Amino acid sequence: MLDLVIIGAGPAGITAAIYAARKKIDFVLVSKDLGGQTALSADVENYTGYQFITGPDLAAKFEEHLRQFAITFHNGEAVTRIAWQAEGAGGGFAVESAKASYACRSVLIASGRRPRWLGVPGEEKFRNKGVSYCATCDGPLFSKKTVAVIGGGNSALDAALQMVNIAEKVYLVDINPALGGDEIMRRKVQTSPRVEVLNNAKTVGIAGDRFVKSLKVEVSGKARELAVSGIFVEIGSIPNSEIADFADRNDAGEIVVDCLNRTSVRGVFAAGDVTTVPEKQIIVAAGEGAKAVLGVSRYLMQEK
Amino acid sequence: MAQVKVYSTPTCPYCIRAKKYLSDKGIVFENIDVSADEEALKQMVDVSGQMGVPVLVIDGEVIVGFDQARIDQKLGL
Numbered sequence: 586m587l588d589l590v591i592i593g594a595g596p597a598g599i600t601a602a603i604y605a606a607r608k609k610i611d612f613v614l615v616s617k618d619l620g621g622q623t624a625l626s627a628d629v630e631n632y633t634g635y636q637f638i639t640g641p642d643l644a645a646k647f648e649e650h651l652r653q654f655a656i657t658f659h660n661g662e663a664v665t666r667i668a669w670q671a672e673g674a675g676g677g678f679a680v681e682s683a684k685a686s687y688a689c690r691s692v693l694i695a696s697g698r699r700p701r702w703l704g705v706p707g708e709e710k711f712r713n714k715g716v717s718y719c720a721t722c723d724g725p726l727f728s729k730k731t732v733a734v735i736g737g738g739n740s741a742l743d744a745a746l747q748m749v750n751i752a753e754k755v756y757l758v759d760i761n762p763a764l765g766g767d768e769i770m771r772r773k774v775q776t777s778p779r780v781e782v783l784n785n786a787k788t789v790g791i792a793g794d795r796f797v798k799s800l801k802v803e804v805s806g807k808a809r810e811l812a813v814s815g816i817f818v819e820i821g822s823i824p825n826s827e828i829a830d831f832a833d834r835n836d837a838g839e840i841v842v843d844c845l846n847r848t849s850v851r852g853v854f855a856a857g858d859v860t861t862v863p864e865k866q867i868i869v870a871a872g873e874g875a876k877a878v879l880g881v882s883r884y885l886m887q888e889k
Numbered sequence: 890m891a892q893v894k895v896y897s898t899p900t901c902p903y904c905i906r907a908k909k910y911l912s913d914k915g916i917v918f919e920n921i922d923v924s925a926d927e928e929a930l931k932q933m934v935d936v937s938g939q940m941g942v943p944v945l946v947i948d949g950e951v952i953v954g955f956d957q958a959r960i961d962q963k964l965g966l
Contacts, residue, residue: 624902641902661957713941713953725898725924726940796940 587611587689588885589878590680592664592828595621596867597857597874598695599647604878606654610885613687614656615680617663620644621697622822622858623867625719627747632868640721643867659685667692667828667853678852690888691881694829694840694848694855695874698822698865703735707791708818715797716816720744723815729753732815733800735788739766741819742774748817749779756811757782758802791816824859835861846877852888854881891964893918896933896944904943907955914966 591601594616602614618624626640635643651658659682668679670688680687700718702708708716717723720734724747732752734745737759748755757764757774762784764771774780783804790801792810800811824838833841833849840848840855842862848855856862856877857870893911895918897904911918923930923942937944937951945952947963960966 619906620902639900641900641905644902645905713939715940717941722898722901722903723941725900726930726942728924728927795938796934 586677587613587687589691589693589881590615590678590687590689591693591695591878592616592680593621593695593697593825593857593859594619594651594658594660595695595697595857596623596647596871597697597877598693599651600871600874601693601695601856601878602651602656602658603654604875605881606656608878608882610878610882612656612689613659615659615662615664615682615687617661619648619660623647625721626867627721627743629867631866664696664828667694667831691852691854691884693846693874693877693881694826694853694859695857695870695877696825696828696859697870698824698858700818701821701823703788703818703820705788705790707793711791711793711797711816714795715793715814716791716818718818720747720817720819724748724751724817727752727815730814731812732756732817733758733811733813734817734819735800736819736821737761737764737766737784738819738821739770740821742766742770744817744819745774745780746770746777748815749777752779752815755780756800756813758786758788758800758811759784760787761785822858822865826859829853829855829859845880846873847880852884854884890917891948892946893964894921894946895919896921896923896929896937896942896946898922898924898942901942903955907943907945907960910955910957910960914964916964 588610589612591614605612624644662682666681677690731754733756735758745757785805787803792799826838829840839861842860846854854877856873858865921929952959
């Protein structure tokens, strides 16, 4: 039986794996991808040691560091369930994916978050047919086109600023009366001649034929149809916490952890953006991953 | 040897990963930057019926996204 299974390979999971390798804990890392949301971020200017680095480059640095160690990493494998093993089978947990089941004494959930969907008609139909949740990925496909970015926080401002350099025109569709996010980014967006900000604008639908042709909005209650070929949805994220439905979660679905990253279930730990820890930042997630494994290490010693 | 095409953009993280994966495995492929070539973008949309990158075409079979399992299967890795 393994000592530990780490679920997720974003900043929290990768940092946890590095600490676990150095602690000589017998573990495997299981994740549907590498880098998590970091790999999809544009510019990172607040990770200590790097004045400026792109998200994909930072994820590559994480991977390089991770690969220094001879660890077992099951990449491209999404965990579907965490089950309890009968005492007769040695007790502990079984972390299950579509491919395998990993018996272990403890679990660290660092499964992160995923983009929130709008939940409007046409969204699902036109996904990857003009509707995108990643401006860094799909932005370059809309060279000299008209696009809409939906949202009013930092990620929406970031997407709008990326698109300013690519698209002919960018609508920023914000449901709130005024944009949120950081002042410095807000000013850049508001002074760009290519951006038209629509406040009090509710997205009600997406239309097209094979691909997106327009975005239907209600601006202060008045219906308007914007002719766009690309739509970037940046309205926040939700935690990937479904696999932890047995543990305490808050109203937002985040896994409740104490300051030692313990969940409400003994032997199950959690770290990073999937947890109730405030401030969803790369460096915070990385730190939480380190802290969690040191806690796991202590737990394993006590349990021996 | 399999004919491999990768439709990609320079910034897309999964494109970078897909190309690195193929290179690491010693697979020769043709990279097509669809952000710089509108005709290629149209071609990619035609063959895959969608706009997400990367799109891999391996011996005529279209794989949308960096789907490592399908790539392995198709290339016998």
